[in-house]
Structure formats: C-alpha cells, structure tokens
Amino acid sequence: MTAVEDLARHVDTLPRTRPVDLPEPGELELEQAMRPRDAFIAQAEHVRLRQSVGRVCAKTISPYPPGVPAALPGEVITEAVVDYPRTGHEAGMFLPDPTATWMRSAWLTGRCDGYLVRVNRAEETHQRRLARNFSELLQELRVAQGGVQILFGFLLSIAFTDRYARTDTYIRVTHLCTVLLAAGAVALLTAPAAWHRILFRQGRREDIIEVANRFAVAGLVFLALAMVGTLLLLAEITFGGWQSTAVGIGAAVVFGSLWFVMPLRERGQTDFEDEPEQVD
Known part of the structure; x- marks a missing residue:
C-alpha cells in the first residue's frame, strides 16, 4: 500500500x-x-x-x-x-x-x-472538448445500436415464417416499410464509427462530430418509426381493425414525445450554451 x-x-x-x-x-x-x-x-x-x-x-x-x-x-x-x-x-x-x-x-x-x-475552472482545450464530445456521442449510439440490431433481426425472421406467406398485401407492405426503416436506422447509427475510422488522423474530428450528430438524430427518427411500424404490424396480425390503428397512434405519440418533443422543449428553456474553447 x-x-x-x-x-x-x-x-x-x-x-x-x-x-x-x-x-x-x-x-x-x-x-x-x-x-x-x-x-x-x-x-x-x-x-x-x-x-x-x-x-x-x-x-x-x-x-x-x-x-x-x-x-x-x-x-x-x-x-x-x-x-x-x-x-x-x-x-x-x-x-x-x-x-x-x-x-x-x-x-x-x-x-x-x-x-x-x-x-x-481550468480552460478545456478545443481538441479535448472534441474528444470528449465524440466519446459521449459514441456511448449514446451504443445504447440505440443494440436495440435497433435486435429489432432488425426480428423483422427479418418474420418473413421466413409459414404464416407470413398467407398474409394480405397491407401487412406485407407494412412489414417491408418497417424493415427498410430499421435498416436505415442501422445505417445512420453506425455511420459515425465508419466516418471516424476512414477520416482517422486527418484533422477532421470537428467535422466528424457535426455530421455524426446529424446521423444520430436521423437514426433515432428512423428507429422510432421502425418501432411504431413493428407495433402496428403486431397489432394488425393479432387484433386487426381499429385496435391496430390505436396501437400505432399511441406508439407514435409515446416515442415522439419522449424522444423529441420533451427534449426540444427543455432545450428551448435553457440559457446555457456549451461554446467551444479556444485552442491552447
């Protein structure tokens, strides 16, 4: 000791x-x-x-x-x-x-x-701030990536079941749109890692963070729509009729409120701005 x-x-x-x-x-x-x-x-x-x-x-x-x-x-x-x-x-x-x-x-x-x-408070250098911001962004993306990958695998497996062959056109179209949304979410949420690796040591970290933030927000939009489509699909197969529509609308309200409406409202009420520091 x-x-x-x-x-x-x-x-x-x-x-x-x-x-x-x-x-x-x-x-x-x-x-x-x-x-x-x-x-x-x-x-x-x-x-x-x-x-x-x-x-x-x-x-x-x-x-x-x-x-x-x-x-x-x-x-x-x-x-x-x-x-x-x-x-x-x-x-x-x-x-x-x-x-x-x-x-x-x-x-x-x-x-x-x-x-x-x-x-x-010590002055945080610009490069250290960028490294911290990118690290935080990757941690957030890992949370969403696990869920969207499981969802994507589940949606793919549905197409190979016997019952799926007997479904009507509406269910098949809904399923295809949901699969495409999930695939788009996977592409958007994993794109920041690809950008960082390809532009590694190119002095483009600030550009990578700006683009990665847009990819992350767009990926969350696609993921929310994919979740709504999945719940709508399951409700249509299970109940059908107005019940499936109610489930889809309810899911859209929940995901839209928790993921977008409430954070944007809180963002508009704060006066703090995380301005970048000058490079030492």
Missing part, C-alpha cells in the same frame, strides 16, 4: 481540529496556525482524495511523506496528495472545494498570514 492510499484510507478517522467556513463559493481562508491538512480533514465528509485525479496542478504539490515534489504546475494530477507545505511560498498543495465539484483545477497561493485556496 502506498503512502497516498494509506492516507486516503485513514483521512476520515483523523481528528478534526477546528471547523472550516466557506466565506464564498470557491474560496477558503486559513489562518497561519491552521495547517492545510486540517482544512482537508474539516471537509472530509464532502471531499475524497480521489476526486483530484485528472485535475490540473496549478502549483507544486508536496508529496506524502515529504520529499521530491509529486506534481509540478501544468501537470495533470494522477494521485491525490495532501501534505504539510513547509511554507506558503516554498510549496503548495491541492485542496478540492466541495462546493465546486464540477471545477477542474485548484490554485494555492502562499501568504505570510496563511494560505488562500481558490478553485477555478
């Missing part, structure tokens, strides 16, 4: 020397007699050491136990380190702020009268 893991395991059991009040979100004032570790212990119920992994180091981080610096300014923190800085000017420490869990970096400025910890 490393020293950092040992500290992480016992930090909650260490005694709390004094309470810490946050005068403002993102800012914490410590008196000279108060050690940085005491501040961390006072916030132990809110902050875990592992939360600092992946954040950007603003100043030198002293190791635990003291020795060679564990992280230098500009480096990404790979292990959460809390230690007694020798002085506020000679060494810094990382102290995450429990009121700003979304923030990405911490800044420690040494003062003669104590320590000032200020947590600010």
Whole structure:
C-alpha cells in the first residue's frame, strides 16, 4: 500500500481540529496556525482524495511523506496528495472545494498570514472538448445500436415464417416499410464509427462530430418509426381493425414525445450554451 492510499484510507478517522467556513463559493481562508491538512480533514465528509485525479496542478504539490515534489504546475494530477507545505511560498498543495465539484483545477497561493485556496475552472482545450464530445456521442449510439440490431433481426425472421406467406398485401407492405426503416436506422447509427475510422488522423474530428450528430438524430427518427411500424404490424396480425390503428397512434405519440418533443422543449428553456474553447 502506498503512502497516498494509506492516507486516503485513514483521512476520515483523523481528528478534526477546528471547523472550516466557506466565506464564498470557491474560496477558503486559513489562518497561519491552521495547517492545510486540517482544512482537508474539516471537509472530509464532502471531499475524497480521489476526486483530484485528472485535475490540473496549478502549483507544486508536496508529496506524502515529504520529499521530491509529486506534481509540478501544468501537470495533470494522477494521485491525490495532501501534505504539510513547509511554507506558503516554498510549496503548495491541492485542496478540492466541495462546493465546486464540477471545477477542474485548484490554485494555492502562499501568504505570510496563511494560505488562500481558490478553485477555478481550468480552460478545456478545443481538441479535448472534441474528444470528449465524440466519446459521449459514441456511448449514446451504443445504447440505440443494440436495440435497433435486435429489432432488425426480428423483422427479418418474420418473413421466413409459414404464416407470413398467407398474409394480405397491407401487412406485407407494412412489414417491408418497417424493415427498410430499421435498416436505415442501422445505417445512420453506425455511420459515425465508419466516418471516424476512414477520416482517422486527418484533422477532421470537428467535422466528424457535426455530421455524426446529424446521423444520430436521423437514426433515432428512423428507429422510432421502425418501432411504431413493428407495433402496428403486431397489432394488425393479432387484433386487426381499429385496435391496430390505436396501437400505432399511441406508439407514435409515446416515442415522439419522449424522444423529441420533451427534449426540444427543455432545450428551448435553457440559457446555457456549451461554446467551444479556444485552442491552447
């Protein structure tokens, strides 16, 4: 077990020397007699050491136990380190702020009268933002791809049953349209992966994300229509008449509302825009 893991395991059991009040979100004032570790212990119920992994180091981080610096300014923190800085000017420490869990970096400025910890948001580079956006998009597509592939296989298997040969023209046309919609959904939802592979290392990631987003939305439209067609087809074979029409209309309302109407309405009510950052 490393020293950092040992500290992480016992930090909650260490005694709390004094309470810490946050005068403002993102800012914490410590008196000279108060050690940085005491501040961390006072916030132990809110902050875990592992939360600092992946954040950007603003100043030198002293190791635990003291020795060679564990992280230098500009480096990404790979292990959460809390230690007694020798002085506020000679060494810094990382102290995450429990009121700003979304923030990405911490800044420690040494003062003669104590320590000032200020947590600010690190500037995310344009390329990192694109990589994150594309990764999130692929995760979302995986959810839809599994369902549409199962649906496509189910629709193909229906055509090879004995009962299908005795169906009327309306059912066959409905089935064919549904199969085509499912095939279109498969093509659209898997297209982003093909674009990314073919344009790999061509410096076109931003274009790929823009096109992939359109493919994803169009693929969801095709998938929703394919689901409606499948339910309509099953209802027509099972009941027929107005019952199948009611099932089709109900399915269209449910998928349209949950997948498109409600998200678009929420999107129109928000004022936040995820604007791209400048390239460092």
